[in-house]
Amino acid sequence: MAYTRKNVNALTGSEKRRLVGAFLEIKRTGEYDEFVRMHIDHYVSDGEDGLRAAHMAPSFLPWHRRFLLDLERALRRVDSGVSV
Numbered sequence: 001m002a003y004t005r006k007n008v009n010a011l012t013g014s015e016k017r018r019l020v021g022a023f024l025e026i027k028r029t030g031e032y033d034e035f036v037r038m039h040i041d042h043y044v045s046d047g048e049d050g051l052r053a054a055h056m057a058p059s060f061l062p063w064h065r066r067f068l069l070d071l072e073r074a075l076r077r078v079d080s081g082v083s084v
Contacts, residue, residue: 005083015082022078031074039067 011019026032042054042063054063072084 019082022075025078
């Protein structure tokens with residue numbers, strides 16, 4: 001299914017409520033907290049030479065793209081009409 005992502009500033013009031021509702025639901029179930037933990041785990045370095053995939057490394061952009069796609073999939077399981 002194809003869908004269009006909108007700039008958050010262009011969302012209608014109803015669309016904003018649906019997006020916030022989806023976020024609140026994945027927060028309620030603990031799934032959002034897993035995304036936070038994953039991001040922290042891949043952000044913190046292992047030391048002077050231990051850069052992590054999420055930041056300070058060449059994989060920054062593709063890692064975050066995948067992270068946001070996974071987050072969007074979680075939100076869409078709650079409400080198929082929302083996007084990031």
